[in-house]
Amino acid sequence: MSKNFFKKLLKDKLAFISLIFILTIILAGIFAPLVAPNDPYAVNLDNKLLSFSLTYPLGTDHLGRCIASRLIYAIRITVFYALLAMVITVFIGLILGLTASFFKSIRGVILRVCDVLLSFPSELMMLAIVGFLGTGIENIIIAAIISKVAWYTRMIYSFTINHMDKNYIHYSKVIGIDSKTIIRKHLFPLILSDIAMLATLNVGSIILSISALSFLGLGVQAPSCEWGIMLNEAKELMTIDPYMMIPPGLMILLVVLSFNLLGDSIRDILDPTYTLKVKDNS
Numbered sequence: 464m465s466k467n468f469f470k471k472l473l474k475d476k477l478a479f480i481s482l483i484f485i486l487t488i489i490l491a492g493i494f495a496p497l498v499a500p501n502d503p504y505a506v507n508l509d510n511k512l513l514s515f516s517l518t519y520p521l522g523t524d525h526l527g528r529c530i531a532s533r534l535i536y537a538i539r540i541t542v543f544y545a546l547l548a549m550v551i552t553v554f555i556g557l558i559l560g561l562t563a564s565f566f567k568s569i570r571g572v573i574l575r576v577c578d579v580l581l582s583f584p585s586e587l588m589m590l591a592i593v594g595f596l597g598t599g600i601e602n603i604i605i606a607a608i609i610s611k612v613a614w615y616t617r618m619i620y621s622f623t624i625n626h627m628d629k630n631y632i633h634y635s636k637v638i639g640i641d642s643k644t645i646i647r648k649h650l651f652p653l654i655l656s657d658i659a660m661l662a663t664l665n666v667g668s669i670i671l672s673i674s675a676l677s678f679l680g681l682g683v684q685a686p687s688c689e690w691g692i693m694l695n696e697a698k699e700l701m702t703i704d705p706y707m708m709i710p711p712g713l714m715i716l717l718v719v720l721s722f723n724l725l726g727d728s729i730r731d732i733l734d735p736t737y738t739l740k741v742k743d744n745s
Contacts, residue, residue, distance in 0.1 A: 471732045478728030481721040488718060492538030501529035503536045503688050512704050521710050524693075525700055530710050536688035537711070542718060544600055545669040548607040553662050555608070556615025561646050563616065564623035573616065580613035589672055593681050600683050603676055607669050618661055622654040656729070664726030667719035674715055690715050 472478050491498050500520060507527035514522050521531040563573040580588075592606035626632060626649075635645045676682035677691030685692055690711040697707035 472728060475728045475731075477724050481725040481728075484717065484721045485725065488538055488542060488721075491535055492543060495535050495539060499529070499532035499535045501532045503529060503532040504686055505529070512700075512707075522706070524696065524707055525704075530693075530707070533688045533693060534690070534710055534714055537690050537693065537714075540600060540683055540687065540689045541670055541673055541691070541715075544604055545607075545666055545673055548604045548611075548669050549662050549666050551604075552608045552611045552615055552665075553658060555612050556619050557651075557658065559612070559616040560619025561623055561650060563620045564627055565642060565646060565650070574620070577613040577616050580609075581617065583610075585610040585614075586672070589676070590681070593676060598681055598684060600673070603673055603682050607672055611665065611669070615661065615665075619654065619658065622657045623650055626650060626653055656732075660726055660729040663722055663729055667722040667726075670715065670719055670722070 472482075500518070505528060507523075510519070510523050510527035511525050512523060513519055513527075516522075519529050519531065521529075521534070524530055524533070559573050559577075563570045588610040589603075589606040592609060593602050596602040596605065632645065632649060635649060673682060674689070674691035674694070677689050678695045680695065683689040683692055685696070693711035694708060694715075697704075697711070700707055
């Protein structure tokens, strides 16, 4: 990615705020033991359903556990595993997409397999895979990768194929540069920004999938800290204490919104008409 790309990204206020928020969330998850005010797993029925206080900044749940601490520790599962799934999916999609665009001999096989996978709704495929493999965050990650990798492969293929007929690619082949070097030094740098845009937009959907499956009881299991589990536990107390649904629901909303806004900004920067849009808005 060029310096000009980052300059344009930082000039976008929404993108800058979203990036700062995402980095703050990631740092809070990394340093959760230092940031969290209490033990997220400590049960104390004498303190159940408490309101805000210095000891419990967001109150306590039905088991007397600190809601703020559980929200912070949940970042490690909800956000970090979503990022892990995204990285693995992008890596596999990148290899398959570049291979399909550069090697015609196996292009048809890769693209036909992608067409088969894309014929199934991703959410339905994830439910089927998790139902077959069983509950657990590892199985959710596997399901997310399988359901998304075909889409990534297709998109990366479409990005790469646009550059295959460029003169410098033909020239590199004529002078005898090997395929791996052409892919690494010529094709990959050209599509890096596009990959960043795809990945950023897709992290939000993976976070929603992890939380949704956990909410349905098919993902992470209690007493683990995860936003979907917190919503599942809170729904049982909606008539008694509806507030319990607000913190995890708001965290999911803000994090997914931040990733989507950042992805939209990257897409706008990559749009050839980006400069004209900025001038029209100023």
